[in-house]
Amino acid sequence: MPLQVSDYSWQQTETAVFISVPLRGVCGRDADVFCTENYLKVNFPPFLFEVFLYAPIDDESSKAKIGNDVIVFTLHKKEAAVWETLSVSGVDKEMMQRIREKSILQAQERAKEATEAKASARREDQKYTLNVMMKIEEEERKKIEDMKENERIKATKELEAWKEHQRKAEEQKRIQRKEKLHHQEKQIEEGKKLKHKSLTRNSASRNLATKGGNSEDIFFEKLKDDSIPAPRSVGSIKINFTPRVFPTALRESQVAEEEEWLHKQAEARRVMNTDIPELCDLKEEEKNPDWLKDKGNKLFATENYLAAINAYNLAIRLNNKIPLLYLNRAACHLKLKNLHKAIEDSSKAYRIMKLHLKLIHPTKLYKMMLRRFGI
Known part of the structure; x- marks a missing residue:
């Protein structure tokens, strides 16, 4: 059974009460303090200090200081008044037990409210943190989208510039082809004119051949030299090629080395299919x-x-x-x-x-x- 401490001292003002409780050689870390608005208890085995306060106090603002083998309580009164005694008088055991139970229930309710308030504050902090992170992610996503859009616009401009360059190059090639075709037509016209002049000269030589034998032989030989051969007949040439794995011609290839390379490739594919079992169930293009x-x-x-x-x-x-x-x-x-x-x-x-x-x-x-x- 604990020993009740009776040699405590207390003082008061109109707004506060000061209580000094000796620890009697007990370490302050072993002291258990419990305080509500009507009840104060200090348990430091084997001693016990318990007091049922005369009037309610503000236990939230009250303080306890431990040091020099003594505990000093500073209790703030809820109503400014001078107490007649520290402890209420005429309290029997049943009333003491009710006060103790009521004080414990009040402390439990206060602890529950504090826990709920702390949990609510934690939820609010998490909600605020989540909102901030969502805003940051949204800004980053918008920044990335803007960069993508800028890159897309840049790529579109480069593509348009490339198309314009290609169009100009095609136009230049078309002009060059027209000029080349015009030059070829001009050459053909000149050839026709030369041919017409040659025919005219041949006809004149034939007329002169009727007037003399020696001149006939000379101009006849000239006519033979100026005659134009007949055009070639139209035909087609069919060429057959031997199918080969390698594009080189057979006379330039090295058959032994090529066969060895093909054998190594087949062996490598077989080993690869063995090392990776799942390739056996795949299609050829999936490999x-x-x-x-x-x-x-x-x-x-x-x-x-x-x-x-x-x-x-x-x-x-x-x-x-x-x-x-x-x-x-x-x-x-x-x-x-x-x-x-x-x-x-x-x-x-x-x-x-x-x-x-x-x-x-x-x-x-x-x-x-x-x-x-x-x-």
Whole structure:
């Protein structure tokens, strides 16, 4: 049974009450303080200090200070008045028990209200944070859309400029063809005129041939030289080619090396189908990395990013030397917020491109990646 502390001291003013309770050699950290508007208890085993206050106090603004083996309470009165005693008189055990239970219920209600208020404040903070994040995402989305629109307008202008250049080039070629055709017609007209002059000269020589034998022989030989041969007959020539895997002619090919290369290709395809069991159930075009890349691009355009990643994964397993496959898969990971995987695929694409294109500048490569990701 705890020992009641009776050697406490208290003082008061019209607005506050000051109570000093000795700890009697007990550590202050072991003291349990419970205070409501009508009840004050300090439990520091084996001692107990309990008081039923004369009038209600404001327990929210009241304070307790522990130090120097004593606890000092500063209790603020709800109504400014001078108390006759610290504890109310004429309290039996049943009333004490009711006051204790009422004080505990009040403390529980206050704790429940504080918990609900804290939870409500937390919900409000979360709601505010969510709204702020949604606004930021909306601004980022709008910024990206504006950048896409600007790139689209720029690409449209470049396409129009290219079409205008092509149109001018076609017009120039058409003019050159007309000039060439006119030049050929002019040459034909000149040839006809020369032919007409030759025929006229031949007729004149025949007239002179009737007047002398020697002149007849000379002009007859001249006529033979000036005669025009008959045109060739129309016909067609049929050529048959032997079908070959390689485009080189048979006389220039190396049959043994080509057969060995074909054998190695067939062996590589067989090994690839063995290493990747799922290829056995695929169609022939589905085993083509380029076909899989186009399929992944279509799925990316429809925002089916997971299916696009699967297509790029299979294409990379078939051929892991195509940097565009890694870039496309990085774009899908970026849409799904898988930032680490997007960085990993971008780094792989950069290493492959750096290996094959050693003269490319890193800044240009970075811009290419940004355009690929649609940023």
